[in-house]
Amino acid sequence: MIKADQCPACGDKARTRRFADGTFTLWICKGCNLGYCDPLPDRARLEEAYTDAYAGATEGYFSKVDRKLARSRGRVRHMARYLNPTIPKNAARFLDVGCNGGFMVQAAVERGFAAHGLDPDPVSIAYAKAHYPKGHFTHSFLEDFQARAGLQSDERFDAIYCSEVIEHAPDPNAFAAALASLAAPGAVLYLTTPDLGHLMVPKNLAKWDAYCPPDHCLYFSRTSLGALLSRHGFTPMAFRLAIKPGIKILARRISHL
Numbered sequence: 001m002i003k004a005d006q007c008p009a010c011g012d013k014a015r016t017r018r019f020a021d022g023t024f025t026l027w028i029c030k031g032c033n034l035g036y037c038d039p040l041p042d043r044a045r046l047e048e049a050y051t052d053a054y055a056g057a058t059e060g061y062f063s064k065v066d067r068k069l070a071r072s073r074g075r076v077r078h079m080a081r082y083l084n085p086t087i088p089k090n091a092a093r094f095l096d097v098g099c100n101g102g103f104m105v106q107a108a109v110e111r112g113f114a115a116h117g118l119d120p121d122p123v124s125i126a127y128a129k130a131h132y133p134k135g136h137f138t139h140s141f142l143e144d145f146q147a148r149a150g151l152q153s154d155e156r157f158d159a160i161y162c163s164e165v166i167e168h169a170p171d172p173n174a175f176a177a178a179l180a181s182l183a184a185p186g187a188v189l190y191l192t193t194p195d196l197g198h199l200m201v202p203k204n205l206a207k208w209d210a211y212c213p214p215d216h217c218l219y220f221s222r223t224s225l226g227a228l229l230s231r232h233g234f235t236p237m238a239f240r241l242a243i244k245p246g247i248k249i250l251a252r253r254i255s256h257l
């Protein structure tokens with residue numbers, strides 16, 4: 001675990017204490033409004049989370065497959081509306097960061113996209129490969145995949161989906177930079193994460209199901225997420241309505257980079 005004495009996104013040391021449970025403290029950065037837990041997980045803790053604790057539980061994720069595919073098709077359809085109009089629709093390259101059982105990748109394949117999914121959970125990747133052979137799947141964290149991929153500019157992705165992942169990333173700048181470097185100019189990003197700024201978040205964070213440090217180590221609001229993505233070359237376009245405390249943002253990779 002890593003002692004966090006400043007904001008991992010903007011570096012500001014000014015902060016207010018939002019919650020503490022004896023092991024973890026949740027700080028709110030005065031500079032960018034990000035909530036971050038102290039201490040933050042290190043690489044060993046992240047790897048442990050995907051090899052032990054989740055591995056046994058992962059099988060349960062693959063229930064209600066029909067419902068997950070239906071929701072995925074709706075989300076891919078929504079993203080397709082924001083595709084860069086210069087990309088032929090049946091040639092779009094699609095990436096799902098944290099692809100779980102491969103449902104979004106399959107929905108993207110059905111739409112004619114070349115679709116790739118990443119996940120650090122080996123059980124998820126094995127399931128996805130077995131059930132959705134037309135997709136490409138890689139067992140990897142985002143930052144490692146980006147470092148290895150060495151993509152040419154015409155191999156970058158036109159659409160990137162990243163749902164309920166960024167709250168696990170102790171270095172949000174490395175994470176956002178990896179997203180930006182994998183995104184083609186003008187690419188659409190659809191990202192979701194719990195919303196600490198939502199009216200339905202209980203005052204006592206112990207009662208919020210999304211509050212689970214250190215697995216969830218960053219707690220965004222629309223302001224802090226928009227600021228992070230903007231710093232890394234994405235322009236926020238729209239927030240989708242969320243009844244439960246979650247952010248669903250659509251952003252575009254600015255095209256002149």
Ligand SMILES: [Zn+2]
Pocket residue numbers: 007008009010011012029030031032033034
């Ligand atoms: Zn900050």
